[in-house]
Amino acid sequence: MSESAAATRRRVLVIEDEVPIRRFLRAAFESAGFEFDEAASARDGMASASSRAPDLIVLDLGLPDLDGIEVTQRLREWYSAPILVLSARGQERDKIRALDAGADDYVTKPFSVGELMARVRVALRHRSRDGGAPESEVVEVGELKIDHGRRAVTMAGQPVKLTPIEFRLLLALARHPGRVLTHDHLLREAWGPAHAHQHHYLRVYMAQLRHKLEREPSRPKLLLTEPGVGYRLRED
Numbered sequence: 001m002s003e004s005a006a007a008t009r010r011r012v013l014v015i016e017d018e019v020p021i022r023r024f025l026r027a028a029f030e031s032a033g034f035e036f037d038e039a040a041s042a043r044d045g046m047a048s049a050s051s052r053a054p055d056l057i058v059l060d061l062g063l064p065d066l067d068g069i070e071v072t073q074r075l076r077e078w079y080s081a082p083i084l085v086l087s088a089r090g091q092e093r094d095k096i097r098a099l100d101a102g103a104d105d106y107v108t109k110p111f112s113v114g115e116l117m118a119r120v121r122v123a124l125r126h127r128s129r130d131g132g133a134p135e136s137e138v139v140e141v142g143e144l145k146i147d148h149g150r151r152a153v154t155m156a157g158q159p160v161k162l163t164p165i166e167f168r169l170l171l172a173l174a175r176h177p178g179r180v181l182t183h184d185h186l187l188r189e190a191w192g193p194a195h196a197h198q199h200h201y202l203r204v205y206m207a208q209l210r211h212k213l214e215r216e217p218s219r220p221k222l223l224l225t226e227p228g229v230g231y232r233l234r235e236d
Contacts, residue, residue, distance in 0.1 A: 010124065011035040013054035015045030015071070016086070017064050021109075025058065028113045042066035049079055056124060061087040061098065069101050076102035082123035086111070092228035099182050099229070106180075122178040122235060139174040141233060144213070144222070146174050155213055165190050166209050169202075170233075173223070178235035180226045206231060 012034045014025050022038050029036050037052055039045035042063045049057060057075065061068030072083055082104040087094065090108045098106050104123045107116055137148040143156040151167060153160040162170065172189040173181060183199045191201065210217040224232050 009033055009035050010055040011037065011052065012056045012058060012120075013037045013039065013045065013048055013052065014058045015039045015042065015048075015063065015068075016058070016060040017041065017062070018060075021060075028117065032117060040064075042068070042071045046071065046074060049075060055081055056120060057081070057083045058086050058120075059083055059103070061085060061089055061094065069097050072098060072101040072103050084119060084123055086116070095226075095229050096182050096184075099180065100184060104179060125178075139171065141174055141177045141235060142222075144174065146171055160212055162209075162212065165205055166212070169205055170209060170213075173231060173233040177233045180230050180232040182230040186230060202231075 010033070012029050014022055014029075014036070016022050016025070016038070017040050019040075022040075026036050026038065037048055037054060039048050042065050045057075045059070045063075048054075057079070059068050059071060063071065068085065068087065072085070075083060083102060085098045085103045085106045086109065087098075087106070088109040095106045105119050107119055139146045139148070145154045146167075147153075148171060153162055153167065153170065168190045169186060172186055183202055187198060187202055190205070191198075206223060207217070210220050210223050214220045214222055222234050224234055226232060
């Protein structure tokens with residue numbers, strides 16, 4: 001490998017207490033061209049993240065010293081790159097807690113290498129998109145184009161008229177295409193903290209968005225539901 005190629009390799013940190021899974025992930029990530037670091041405990045993982053500055057963290061929730069939700073919260077105090085949770089906990093409440101704590105995505109064990117690496121690619125693409133967006137921002141996802149400054153939306157070149165709340169919901173999803181955003185996150189974006197648990201509002205407005213953007217609103221291809229968790233904007 002050339003020096004320039006080596007310099008551009010991504011670094012992943014896997015925080016996982018099960019040795020067979022760490023070995024499996026090492027093989028998967030190294031074959032995909034990643035530098036690979038690993039830790040068997042939360043404290044070792046956080047120390048490694050601080051010293052090695054990985055481009056991505058893959059985090060198990062069931063660690064021997066700290067729960068992965070708390071680890072995510074602590075990391076998010078200073079770490080801005082993607083965190084992908086990999087856990088045997090498949091309950092909706094666990095996914096919601098992890099995402100609300102700051103995780104970018106959640107993969108349930110058992111998992112396929114193909115699915116995991118696809119999620120990794122999406123998370124890494126989002127690294128430069130996170131954070132506050134300027135008023136002049138223009139977001140494009142496939143045929144969808146959102147001009148924040150002009151508050152204009154087009155689909156396949158055709159203008160789409162949205163209400164202010166519909167626009168805020170769509171912009172929140174479009175800033176993170178492929179990433180699931182929880183109900184509470186979207187409600188805070190569109191209505192503010194006081195409405196963070198009023199999920200019935202969200203269902204109504206998401207249905208309206210689908211009628212305006214989807215060819216078959218009852219079989220959405222763009223605005224996808226993550227049952228019990230939230231919504232994601234499909235990324236081609």
